[in-house]
Amino acid sequence: MTSSTRTPTEELSATAGRHLLLNMTPNGSFGQGGQDLFVVRSGEGPYVDDADGRRYIDGLSGLYCCQLGYSYAPEFADAAARQLRELCFSPLWSASAHPTAIELSERLARIAPVDIEHTFFSGGGAEAVETAWKIARRYHALRGDSTRTKAISRRGAYHGLTLGALSLTDDPGLREPYGPGAIETRFVSNTNRFGLAPECADDDVYTARLLAELEAAILAEGPETIALLIAEPVQNRGGCITPPQGYWPGLRTLADRYGFLLVADEVITAFGRLGEWFGGDCYAARPDLVTVAKGITAGYAPMGATLVSSKVTEVINRPGAVLNHGYTFAGHPLSAAIALRSLEIMERDRILDNVRDQQGHLATRMAALTDLPLVGDVRGAGFFYACELVGDLEGGGFSDRARADLVADLVPRRLREAGLLARVYNRAAPLVQIAPPLISDRALLDRIADILTDTLTEASARL
Ligand SMILES: Cc1ncc(COP(=O)(O)O)c(C=O)c1O
Secondary structure, three states, X not given: OOHHHOOHHHHHHHHHHHHOOOOOOOHHHEOOOOEOOOOEEEEEOOEEEEOOOOEEEEOOHHHHOOOOOOOOHHHHHHHHHHHHHHOOOOOOOOOOOOHHHHXXXXXXXXXXXXXXXXXXXXXXXXXXXXXXXXXXXXXXXXXXXXXXXXXXXXOOOOOOOOHHHHHOOOOHHHHHHHOOOOOEEEEEOOOOOXXXXXXXHOHHHHHHHHHHHXXXXXXXXXXXXXXXXXXXXXXXXXXXXXXXXXXXXXXXXXXXXXXXXXXXXXXXXXXXXXXXXXXXXXHOOOOOEEEEOHHHHOOOOOOEEXXXXXXHHHHHOOOOOOOOOOXXXXXXXXXXXXXXXXXXXXXXXXXXXXXXXXXXXXXXXXXXXXXXXXXXXXXXXXXXXXXXXXXXXXXXXXXXXXXXHHHHHHHHHHHHHOOEEOEEEOOOOXXXXXXXXXXXXXXXXXXXXXXHHHHHHHHHHOO
């Protein structure tokens, strides 16, 4: 095909195939002679347009980033221009700082969980997680606890792909190609009760069971060897897994009893995704460290951050103690200015109130999907939901045919054709997930639910 007869998507895919390596992508399958990429050219409100001009509801907010959708560019451009005119760059390094990062750290302390006053900035989620690990190690070492070299994480959890964060990520396919992990990590159960014994439907019973398992793991490893436990308020991987009541307070109790630090990985759940500034606020979490990224700038600039409680800073800020850790672009003035403007807009436009007002309706619409034969479970909170699909085999598994026809083909294809970007995970337990922009109104949430219903109804009929 000559370049003049190619669509913009074909043209861009061919160029990408020659020059661009994508994340988590079989790069050799795209470009000239291969499949086309999905090329997003522009965005407006909660919608994005592809390179050929087709419009989609961005049911995933970018990748859980674009809390405000795509139409606040003029305000962000103004914030960016002001900042760049004043100061394009200055590092937060060797006792040097700039006013915008200082202001942002103060602003974050105002909305952070109680006892959290300090922030260490970074470039994204994995860097924030690595920072949490290093701060935890510094904390323990400065207290004379240098045997605390292990982490506890949860099955199926994703905490990023840099080598340290990867150690905390429970996905052998992602970890094994890179050899032994940088951090010795013990994985314990997450809080997914779908398919478990009926008594696990009771929060008290299930929480007690999870905490007993965790305590046994701590004792087996040796409590004096555990530096931290990391968990998301609602675990993304495995499909928006919410905790039972009492779980986070139970984690706090065990962290205090055995002396390790509790890290809430809020890379997805912070900044309104669950209707609060921090997802942990929905579950009475009292973490020592909180990792954030993605929604901190609503996707208008890259940034990560690790929020640190006073209990920890009282130790790591002891006179003479140096925090030997850093990133050149940590707290970049441009990203900091954008984050500040985003927090301002979220407050001014009552974005959290929108999630709080709409979340009950979304929950009802999503729960109705369990009437469909293909949908085994629906879980989530706020503007963050997943359906776990069950197949044609005894016990809910998928035959190769049903997996190939429905999970790998029909469901993702129909969602796309209907104009909805949602995430379809073709894993042992297949999932369809949504995380719409937090500006979505009821009509848009209904449209998303209608598309999911139509698609999963058609797929159910073919089961
Ligand atoms: C919970 C969680 N932690 C950490 C990360 C890593 O963030 P990043 O991709 O910005 O490094 C992610 C990314 O999706 C995440 O979901």
